[in-house]
Amino acid sequence: MIADPDIQYPESLALAQLPTPLQPLDRLSAQFSGPRIWVKRDDLTDCALSGNKIRKLEFTLARALAQGCDTLITCGGVQSNHCRATAILGARLGLKVHLLLRNDESGDDGCGESTVQTRAPDGNLFLDYLCGATISIYTKAEFQARQQALFEHWSQHYAAQGRKAYLIPTGASDGTGIWGYIRCVEELIDDFKHTDIAPTHIVHASGSGGTQAGLSLGCALYQLDSQVLGIAVCDNAAYFQRKVMADIDHWQMRYDIAALPANVSVQVNDDFIGPGYSQAGPEVFAAIKRVAALEGLLLDPVYTGKAFHGMLELIEQGYFEQSDDIVFVHTGGLFGLFAQREQLSF
Numbered sequence: 001m002i003a004d005p006d007i008q009y010p011e012s013l014a015l016a017q018l019p020t021p022l023q024p025l026d027r028l029s030a031q032f033s034g035p036r037i038w039v040k041r042d043d044l045t046d047c048a049l050s051g052n053k054i055r056k057l058e059f060t061l062a063r064a065l066a067q068g069c070d071t072l073i074t075c076g077g078v079q080s081n082h083c084r085a086t087a088i089l090g091a092r093l094g095l096k097v098h099l100l101l102r103n104d105e106s107g108d109d110g111c112g113e114s115t116v117q118t119r120a121p122d123g124n125l126f127l128d129y130l131c132g133a134t135i136s137i138y139t140k141a142e143f144q145a146r147q148q149a150l151f152e153h154w155s156q157h158y159a160a161q162g163r164k165a166y167l168i169p170t171g172a173s174d175g176t177g178i179w180g181y182i183r184c185v186e187e188l189i190d191d192f193k194h195t196d197i198a199p200t201h202i203v204h205a206s207g208s209g210g211t212q213a214g215l216s217l218g219c220a221l222y223q224l225d226s227q228v229l230g231i232a233v234c235d236n237a238a239y240f241q242r243k244v245m246a247d248i249d250h251w252q253m254r255y256d257i258a259a260l261p262a263n264v265s266v267q268v269n270d271d272f273i274g275p276g277y278s279q280a281g282p283e284v285f286a287a288i289k290r291v292a293a294l295e296g297l298l299l300d301p302v303y304t305g306k307a308f309h310g311m312l313e314l315i316e317q318g319y320f321e322q323s324d325d326i327v328f329v330h331t332g333g334l335f336g337l338f339a340q341r342e343q344l345s346f
Contacts, residue, residue: 051332055180123339173210175250181214
């Protein structure tokens, strides 16, 4: 039960394969004179659906269906894990999906929407097309300047066709999506009981802020004495602290929560962003190869590889106590690795 008995979970769909395993990485841990590393395998929430977005979408899509929506409109980068998950789940549920994608590659001509592909779609984008999603790709400048206007344009477009669209923000990170990782904290508590550990830190990649909002709020609600540490893959710590609290405030307002727990803690490290979103340096790819070869654990260069590299650097810097147990929440992203395979040399 949640610490406050007045809080009840809203309706959700059973879309993920839960609970996901909690596994020790003992060979990797042995290479450091530091804490024991565990991984929460949220990359195993399903097969092509893998990753953290499904936990959020269980609540988001239940809300969409309850409102009688037959169309989903959402947005993200061209290799967005969230958009891929939405495309697949939309197909599973018989919903039309329209993805508004941001082209983060250099060389944008600033001309707005583009329907021309300069190369065959790969990674997440390949799966988006495969699952029948309607896709509009915009230059980065157009996307950033007109994101809300694009949502409104396409919503009106479908309304004129007699359809009803549900608009999902980046990463399904809002007051509804938060519930997915509040529930995950409940699952983690069971994991910790079964493994007889009391982790000092729960570490994960912060990209849109929703996972961190759910974990941070969930730890406060369940009174779990573990510090959530988001490792930023884009934007700075101040941005994420604002975004996480905005999502929590939205959750409180949408679900008429009387008061937030006093012990909500939002901690973000922005030292490992590298060149920018979806861009990783050679040290991240080296970490991806190291972890894959040593533990058979597959990370991606956009989210988990960058955050896992950051966590290993913090271990070497003595950030964690040697006697600590720390848990890395693997939020998925395997298909994004395929799209950057040329960065790996063998």
